[in-house]
Amino acid sequence: xxxxxxxxxxxxxxxxxxxxxxxxxxxxxxxxxxxxxxxxxxxxxxxxxxxxxxxxxxxxxxxxxxxxxxxxxxxxxxxxxxxxxxxxxxxxxxxxxxxxxxxxxxxxxxxxxxxxxxxxxxxxxxxxxxxxxxxxxxxxxxxxxxxxxxxxxxxxxxxxxxxxxxxxxxxxxxxxxxxxxxxxxxxxxxxxxxxxxxxxxxxxxxxxxxxxxxxxxxxxxxxxxxxxxxxxxxxxxxxxxxxxxx
Numbered sequence: 001x002x003x004x005x006x007x008x009x010x011x012x013x014x015x016x017x018x019x020x021x022x023x024x025x026x027x028x029x030x031x032x033x034x035x036x037x038x039x040x041x042x043x044x045x046x047x048x049x050x051x052x053x054x055x056x057x058x059x060x061x062x063x064x065x066x067x068x069x070x071x072x073x074x075x076x077x078x079x080x081x082x083x084x085x086x087x088x089x090x091x092x093x094x095x096x097x098x099x100x101x102x103x104x105x106x107x108x109x110x111x112x113x114x115x116x117x118x119x120x121x122x123x124x125x126x127x128x129x130x131x132x133x134x135x136x137x138x139x140x141x142x143x144x145x146x147x148x149x150x151x152x153x154x155x156x157x158x159x160x161x162x163x164x165x166x167x168x169x170x171x172x173x174x175x176x177x178x179x180x181x182x183x184x185x186x187x188x189x190x191x192x193x194x195x196x197x198x199x200x201x202x203x204x205x206x207x208x209x210x211x212x213x214x215x216x217x218x219x220x221x222x223x224x225x226x227x228x229x230x231x232x233x234x235x236x237x238x239x240x241x242x243x244x245x246x
Contacts, residue, residue: 002028007054011085015047018086019093023047038103038175042071042096043089049075050085065245067207067238070138070179071095073228080202082221087197091225094193098186099176099229105185108177110137110148113161113169120164121145128156137179138233146172148180184230191226205245212237214245 001008002024012024026035027044034040049072056062068076071092078088113121121136125147128134132150134157139145147157154171161169176183199218208215208224212234215221 001051001055005051005055005058007058008051011047011051011054014085015043015050015089018089019043036173036175037100038178039096039100042092042099045071046074046078046089046092050078050088053079063204065205065207065242066202067209067242069140069235070209070228070233073209073225076206077202077221077225080204080206082199082202082206082218083197091190091193091197095186095190095229098189098193099178099183102183102186103176103178106177106182107151108133108149108180108182109151109154110146110172110174110177111154111158111170112140112144112146112172113157113166115143115166115168116145116161116164118145121147121161124157124160124164127160128153131156133177133181135180136232137177139236140233141236141239146179148177149182150177179228179230179232181230187226187229190229194222194225197222207238207241209233209235209238212241214241 002012015023023043026040027048035044063079066076066080068074074088074092077083078085125134125136132153134147134149134153137146137148147154158169158171199222201216201218205214206216209228210224210231215224
């Protein structure tokens, strides 16, 4: 995108200036180990999404409805005009830092369970909870649900999923138990950061992670952004909402 679009290039240059560090270099060159740290991954994803949006906008393409998966919700809200680029970048920088610190304070992990019904996953989480906290974290699609929690409990959930006939249930390379109670301290930090941020009503329809419903109230958006850190991402339901909206 950057090689072919001056609009995309400007977004990366602006991000480097706002953050005071070469995020673009980390995106383009790595190292992967550093990029995988959530404190870097989150701003990197937001900026890359904003660069893609800049390319679309240069072609006169504007969204009619937006949603974003977890961190992607910030990109969606930027696209909808809820906050400007710099505000969004500062928020995702704070979110990445807060979630990283929460992950360091109470280490956790995540796993994708494939080819199981949602009721089976709930039952597996209940059984695996004997070894610690484990909860559904992302309802990604029919047949792909991510769980999150204490490492021993998540590993047990993977074992139980395989026993239940899941062909490919795998641990994910993440630096914390995101969308679970283990990262609650990050919610408190983000409430403070979001309270300071200037938000506007969305210019197009917006579907929220925490409810999979259309939300246009600014305070509800603010609260949803804080809550989604420990809430399950209702992604499959969000896509169905978008489809129903035409």
